[in-house]
Amino acid sequence: xxxxxxxxxxxxxxxxxxxxxxxxxxxxxxxxxxxxxxxxxxxxxxxxxxxxxxxxxxxxxxxxxxxxxxxxxxxxxxxxxxxxxxxxxxxxxxxxxxxxxxxxxxxxxxxxxxxxxxxxxxxxxxxxxxxxxxxxxxxxxxxxxxxxxxxx
Numbered sequence: 001x002x003x004x005x006x007x008x009x010x011x012x013x014x015x016x017x018x019x020x021x022x023x024x025x026x027x028x029x030x031x032x033x034x035x036x037x038x039x040x041x042x043x044x045x046x047x048x049x050x051x052x053x054x055x056x057x058x059x060x061x062x063x064x065x066x067x068x069x070x071x072x073x074x075x076x077x078x079x080x081x082x083x084x085x086x087x088x089x090x091x092x093x094x095x096x097x098x099x100x101x102x103x104x105x106x107x108x109x110x111x112x113x114x115x116x117x118x119x120x121x122x123x124x125x126x127x128x129x130x131x132x133x134x135x136x137x138x139x140x141x142x143x144x145x146x147x148x149x150x151x152x
Contacts, residue, residue, distance in 0.1 A: 049142050053135070060134040067141050076134045083127035091118055 010019040016030035025035055047055075052063040060080045065073030094117055098110045 052138055052142060056134055056138050060131050063138050064134070064141055067145065069141060072137065072141075076130060076137070079130045080127050080134070083123045083130060087121055087123035087127065090121060090123065094118065 008021060011022045012018065013020050013027040013030060013032065013034070015032040016027060018027065018029040020027055020029070020034075026033060047063070047066060052067065055063040055066060059077065061073035061075070061077035063073070064070075064076065095114065098114050102108050102111050
């Protein structure tokens with residue numbers, strides 16, 4: 001390597017952010033073609049409202065993540081999964097006890113009454129409310145994104 005290359009000012013690769021020479025055609029780190037248009041930043045990504053709603057339906061917070069609001073998406077996903085985990089932690093011992101009694105005694109009446117015990121649980125309710133909130137927030141993010149596009 002000669003001294004002129006090491007002294008020459010370097011720029012960041014738009015794909016991997018490694019320092020490269022300004023006249024490079026291909027990044028030596030990520031092998032990206034630098035003559036092509038750089039990829040969109042997450043904040044600029046666009047997604048149809050229908051696709052965003054389907055993503056959020058499958059995995060709450062994923063659409064917000066894909067729209068560039070990664071922290072919001074991660075928080076919603078963590079809250080829903082955390083609440084469902086706490087719900088499961090509370091109901092597993094109750095179900096286990098009822099199944100053990102049914103297996104030992106052959107009496108399944110306690111299994112039929114299990115529905116009433118598990119019907120109202122604060123963690124299940126909270127996970128539902130966070131899940132519903134994720135759609136409200138997603139609609140806000142989609143409208144906000146559409147408003148920014150109109151301004152441009």
